[in-house]
Amino acid sequence: MTAELVRGQNHPLSQVRLEIRISAGTPIVASATLGDENGKARGVEWVAHPGAPTLPGLEVSRQAAADHRLAVDLAAMPEAVHRVSVLLALPTAAVGGPPRFGAVAAPFVAVTGLDGSEVASYTITGLDAESAVVALELYRRQGAWKVRAVGQGYSGGLAELFADQGLPEAHHLAGGIHDAVARGLARSVPAPQRTADGDRTRQTAAPAPGPDQAGPAPQGAPGPVPPHSSSPYHPQGAQPGYPTGSSDPSAVTQPSAPAAGGPVNYTHPGRQTAAPPPPPPTAPPAPPGQPAQPVAGDATGWSMDERLYNQVWGMFEDLARTTAAYRSAVDFADSRMEKELDQALSDPRNRIGGSGDAAREAARTKHADLVDQARAALDRDLAQLTAEAEVVEPALPPAYARWDNPVWHAYRVPMEIPMAVRLGDLYLPESELLRIPMLVRLPLERGLWIDSGSSGSFDESYADAHALGHLAMTTAVALAARLLAVYPAGEFTVHVVDPAGSGAQALAPLVRSGVLAGPPALGAAGVTDVLTRLTQRVDLVQMALRGGAADSLPPGFDTAQQLLIVNDFPHGFDDRAVNQLRYLADEGPAVGVHLMMVADREEASAYGPLLDPLWRSLLRLTPLPDDHLADPWVGHAWTYESALVPPGSQVLQQVLTLVAAARTKYT
Numbered sequence: 055m056t057a058e059l060v061r062g063q064n065h066p067l068s069q070v071r072l073e074i075r076i077s078a079g080t081p082i083v084a085s086a087t088l089g090d091e092n093g094k095a096r097g098v099e100w101v102a103h104p105g106a107p108t109l110p111g112l113e114v115s116r117q118a119a120a121d122h123r124l125a126v127d128l129a130a131m132p133e134a135v136h137r138v139s140v141l142l143a144l145p146t147a148a149v150g151g152p153p154r155f156g157a158v159a160a161p162f163v164a165v166t167g168l169d170g171s172e173v174a175s176y177t178i179t180g181l182d183a184e185s186a187v188v189a190l191e192l193y194r195r196q197g198a199w200k201v202r203a204v205g206q207g208y209s210g211g212l213a214e215l216f217a218d219q220g221l222p223e224a225h226h227l228a229g230g231i232h233d234a235v236a237r238g239l240a241r242s243v244p245a246p247q248r249t250a251d252g253d254r255t256r257q258t259a260a261p262a263p264g265p266d267q268a269g270p271a272p273q274g275a276p277g278p279v280p281p282h283s284s285s286p287y288h289p290q291g292a293q294p295g296y297p298t299g300s301s302d303p304s305a306v307t308q309p310s311a312p313a314a315g316g317p318v319n320y321t322h323p324g325r326q327t328a329a330p331p332p333p334p335p336t337a338p339p340a341p342p343g344q345p346a347q348p349v350a351g352d353a354t355g356w357s358m359d360e361r362l363y364n365q366v367w368g369m370f371e372d373l374a375r376t377t378a379a380y381r382s383a384v385d386f387a388d389s390r391m392e393k394e395l396d397q398a399l400s401d402p403r404n405r406i407g408g409s410g411d412a413a414r415e416a417a418r419t420k421h422a423d424l425v426d427q428a429r430a431a432l433d434r435d436l437a438q439l440t441a442e443a444e445v446v447e448p449a450l451p452p453a454y455a456r457w458d459n460p461v462w463h464a465y466r467v468p469m470e471i472p473m474a475v476r477l478g479d480l481y482l483p484e485s486e487l488l489r490i491p492m493l494v495r496l497p498l499e500r501g502l503w504i505d506s507g508s509s510g511s512f513d514e515s516y517a518d519a520h521a522l523g524h525l526a527m528t529t530a531v532a533l534a535a536r537l538l539a540v541y542p543a544g545e546f547t548v549h550v551v552d553p554a555g556s557g558a559q560a561l562a563p564l565v566r567s568g569v570l571a572g573p574p575a576l577g578a579a580g581v582t583d584v585l586t587r588l589t590q591r592v593d594l595v596q597m598a599l600r601g602g603a604a605d606s607l608p609p610g611f612d613t614a615q616q617l618l619i620v621n622d623f624p625h626g627f628d629d630r631a632v633n634q635l636r637y638l639a640d641e642g643p644a645v646g647v648h649l650m651m652v653a654d655r656e657e658a659s660a661y662g663p664l665l666d667p668l669w670r671s672l673l674r675l676t677p678l679p680d681d682h683l684a685d686p687w688v689g690h691a692w693t694y695e696s697a698l699v700p701p702g703s704q705v706l707q708q709v710l711t712l713v714a715a716a717r718t719k720y721t
Contacts, residue, residue, distance in 0.1 A: 059203035079159035089137035094220040105234035155181035348442035350449035376435040383428035391421040503672035507654035527560035543716035553626025567710035623653035
C-alpha cells in the first residue's frame with residue numbers, strides 16, 4: 055500500500071534497492087546530493103547531476119526531461135552517507151523568462167520498488183517563485199532508512215540550494231549543471247518557435263484524467279495517509295500525530311518557511327498516483343490580480359468527507375506557513391536593525407551631534423517598513439484563509455462540525471465510521487479570529503487527557519477548582535457524545551468511572567439518555583470492577599489476534615470500540631488500579647479500548663515519576679483555551695479551544711436521544 059505523503063511526513067523503507075520516479079509535465083533537471091550525519095554534503099563529489107550522473111549507490115538522469123527515473127541502492131551507500139536528497143530544478147534554457155515552479159504543474163515524486171510497486175509518493179504543492187526544490191530525502195536513522203517529503207523551495211535556484219547544503223563554490227556547480235543541461239537540450243529538444251508577441255511557447259504533457267474528470271480510478275488506491283509528524287493538527291502517535299512527544303524523533307522537521315510574499319495555495323494534496331490534474335471548474339475564475347474564490351471540498355479525495363478533511367489539513371498547513379514567514383520576517387527586521395545600530399554607534403564620532411540620532415532613526419524606519427510589508431502579506435493570506443473558512447465551516451459533516459452548526463439539526467445515526475472527528479479548534483496569536491478545526495483520525499490511536507488543573511490561560515471566572523473541574527468534565531462529556539454520534543449504532547460503548555460522584559451533574563446528559571454501558575462506577579469497588587473487565591477484554595482480544603483466531607471470541611462478546619472516562623483520578627485508585635490504567639493506556643488502543651481521563655496532574659504527584667509514561671501517552675486537552683500544543687514542524691505553539699455545546703442549546707440531548715434509540719434498536 056502506497057503512503058501518500060505531505061510536507062514533513064516520513065515513511066519507513068523496507069527495501070534498499072529503489073527507483074525514484076518523477077513526473078512534472080515540463081522539462082526539469084533531476085539531481086541528488088549525499089549528506090553526512092549533519093545533513094551536509096562534503097563536496098561536489100557528493101552531488102549526482104546531469105554532468106556527473108553516477109555515484110556509489112545512486113544514478114540520476116543525464117538531461118532535463120518531463121519524466122525521470124533515478125536508481126538508488128541504499129545498501130551500496132558509503133558508511134559516511136546518512137541522507138540522500140532528491141533535487142528538482144527548472145532549466146534556464148527551457149523557459150522564456152525567469153524560471154519558477156509556480157508557472158508549471160506541481161511535480162509528482164514516487165519511491166518505488168524495482169518491480170514498480172509504489173512505496174511512497176508526494177505531490178509538491180505550494181511553490182511559487184522557487185526555481186529549485188528539495189523534493190524528498192532518504193535518510194538513515196538507527197540503522198533503518200526512511201523517506202521524508204520535504205518540498206523546500208529556493209527562489210535563488212540550485213545555487214542557493216547548494217549553498218544551503220554547505221557546498222563550496224555553489225554558484226560554480228549550479229552553473230556547470232545548467233550548462234550541461236543546455237547542451238543536452240540543444241541536442242534533443244527542437245528550438246521553440248516565437249509567437250507574434252515575442253513570448254516563447256511551452257509544451258507540457260497533458261495529465262491523465264482522474265476520477266473527478268470521468269477518468270478511471272486507480273486500482274487499489276489506498277486511503278489518505280495523514281502527515282507523520284508530531285503536529286497539533288494530527289495528535290496521534292502513529293500519524294499527523296498531534297501532540298508533543300512523538301516517539302519517532304525523525305518525525306520532527308522544520309522546513310524553511312516560504313517567502314513572506316507567497317500566495318496561499320488552495321490546492322491540497324490527497325490521493326494521487328500521477329501528476330495531479332487541474333481541479334474541475336467549481337467557481338468562476340477570479341479577476342486578474344485577485345485571489346481565487348475558495349470552494350468547499352476543492353481538495354482531492356474520493357468522497358466529499360475526504361475532500362473536506364484534506365482541505366482542512368491544507369488550511370492548517372497554509373496558516374502555519376504564512377505565520378512562520380511573518381515571524382521570520384520580523385526576526386530578520388529586528389536583527390537587521392540591531393546590527394545597523396551597533397555599526398552606527400561603534401564609531402565614536404556618531405555618539406555626539408546629530409549623526410547618531412539620524413542613524414538610529416534610519417534603522418528604525420527600515421525596521422518599520424520591513425515589519426509593515428510582512429504584516430501586509432500576512433493579512434492578505436489571513437483574509438484568504440478566513441474567506442475559505444467561512445465557506446468550509448458550513449459544509450462540514452457532523453463529525454467535523456461545531457455543535458452550533460445547523461448540520462446537527464438534520465443528524466441521523468451514520469451507517470459508516472467517518473475518517474476523523476473534531477476535538478476542538480486551533481489558532482495562533484497572529485490570527486485569533488481564524489479557527490482551524492482540529493480533526494483526529496478514527497479509530498483513536500491515543501487516549502485523551504482533559505486537564506482539570508489550572509492552565510497558562512487562566513480565566514478568573516474559573517478561579518474555583520471545583521468550577522474548573524466541572525468544566526473539564528463537561529468538555530469530556532461533549533467529546534464522548536460526539537464520538538457516540540459519529541459511530542454506527544452499537545459500534546461504540548462508553549464506560550464511566552466517577553469514584554466520588556463529583557461528575558454527576560456534567561454526566562447527566564449521558565446518564566439520562568441511556569447511552570452508557572452502565573451507571574457510572576462509584577467508589578474503589580466500582581473502579582476495580584470496571585478496570586478488571588476492560589483489562590481482561592484487552593488480554594482476550596490480544597490472545598485471539600496473536601493466535602490468528604479473531605473470529606473465535608466468546609458468544610455475545612462486545613466487539614464495539616470501548617471508551618473509559620475516568621473522573622477525579624487518582625481518587626479511588628490504589629497501586630493495582632493505577633497499573634491497570636497504565637496498561638489500558640498503552641495496550642488498549644490497538645484492540646479498541648480507549649481512555650479519556652479528567653484529572654489534574656498535580657493531584658497525582660504523590661505517585662511520582664511512575665505516572666509520567668501515562669501522561670505522555672495521552673493527548674492533553676484543556677477546558678480553557680491554552681497554547682500547549684507544540685508544533686515541531688515549523689515551531690509554533692498552537693492554542694487549543696475545546697468543542698463545547700453552546701449554552702442553552704438542546705442539540706446535545708437531541709443527538710444523544712437518537713443515538714440511544716438506534717442503540718436500543720440495534721440490540
